[in-house]
Amino acid sequence: MPTDINEVFFAAVGDVHGHMNQMVNHLRHSTEVFHRQFDFILQVGDFEPHRDEADLATMAAPAKYRHLGDFEAYHKVRRGFPWPLYFIGGNHEPYGYLDTHPEGFELTRHCHYLGRVGVMDLHGLRVVGLSGIHSEEAFRDARPPLSAQGSCSNKVFTYFNERDVEQALELGHADVLLLHDWPSGIVDPKDAAAFQGQRRSFSHDSVGNEYARLLVDALQPKLVLCGHLHRSYVTEIQHPSGKKTSVHCLASVEQGREAYGYFGIRNGSLLTWGITN
Numbered sequence: 001m002p003t004d005i006n007e008v009f010f011a012a013v014g015d016v017h018g019h020m021n022q023m024v025n026h027l028r029h030s031t032e033v034f035h036r037q038f039d040f041i042l043q044v045g046d047f048e049p050h051r052d053e054a055d056l057a058t059m060a061a062p063a064k065y066r067h068l069g070d071f072e073a074y075h076k077v078r079r080g081f082p083w084p085l086y087f088i089g090g091n092h093e094p095y096g097y098l099d100t101h102p103e104g105f106e107l108t109r110h111c112h113y114l115g116r117v118g119v120m121d122l123h124g125l126r127v128v129g130l131s132g133i134h135s136e137e138a139f140r141d142a143r144p145p146l147s148a149q150g151s152c153s154n155k156v157f158t159y160f161n162e163r164d165v166e167q168a169l170e171l172g173h174a175d176v177l178l179l180h181d182w183p184s185g186i187v188d189p190k191d192a193a194a195f196q197g198q199r200r201s202f203s204h205d206s207v208g209n210e211y212a213r214l215l216v217d218a219l220q221p222k223l224v225l226c227g228h229l230h231r232s233y234v235t236e237i238q239h240p241s242g243k244k245t246s247v248h249c250l251a252s253v254e255q256g257r258e259a260y261g262y263f264g265i266r267n268g269s270l271l272t273w274g275i276t277n
């Protein structure tokens with residue numbers, strides 16, 4: 001139990017999909033287990049902060065997944081986030097709203113969007129985030145302007161592109177990297193059976209994307225957090241430089257405890273509690 005943590009203590013959360021109340025309740029319970037408040041919360045996309053139906057209309061998703069969710073109450077300040085929360089965009093977001101500030105912004109108190117490519121200093125931790133997912137067809141193209149929303153598919157706004165990746169690479173280094181989809185090449189062949197025929201990928205070696213991996217290899221963060229596949233997986237990448245990256249892929253909030261990870265920094269070292277409650 002990290003009861004003796006007197007430096008930084010934070011939680012990471014997988015895909016929320018508008019279930020902010022469930023997320024806050026779970027995190028509140030965790031603070032009771034740990035006897036410690038969080039300094040901040042990091043979230044890996046598919047947060048779904050819809051203020052209203054107009055925002056929801058700008059999300060790329062089949063009709064059965066279109067729900068307004070809990071965010072409206074937070075936006076109207078009927079509810080609040082107890083700790084500062086920082087999120088990136090996934091592939092299910094109201095990009096008509098988020099892209100009004102592609103450099104990131106505070107949506108409501110304690111709720112910050114990191115932008116298409118963002119960097120924040122949080123208690124001395126350099127946190128870098130890349131929003132969106134990869135599409136080989138869309139990768140070289142510029143994103144259409146926000147004014148094109150409605151006249152083109154919502155999907156085109158869900159992709160990161162070459163310029164975003166270059167911008168993230170220029171940041172040089174990170175302590176924590178937030179990605180929506182997984183980096184490629186992280187699933188151990190011994191876990192292959194568990195990835196056979198799963199949602200969004202058909203075998204363990206087709207999980208993730210090479211540009212996310214490129215960022216991990218270049219920025220060499222202590223910690224990578226990602227979501228998207230709605231399953232948890234923890235692994236480590238050893239870089240030729242001798243540095244190590246701990247990779248925590250998180251399940252979705254609706255799936256329960258595997259959507260959460262708990263971390264601390266003490267004397268510059270990353271401490272991990274994984275899933276403890």
Ligand SMILES: [Zn+2]
Nearest residue numbers: 015046228252
């Ligand atoms: Zn999701």
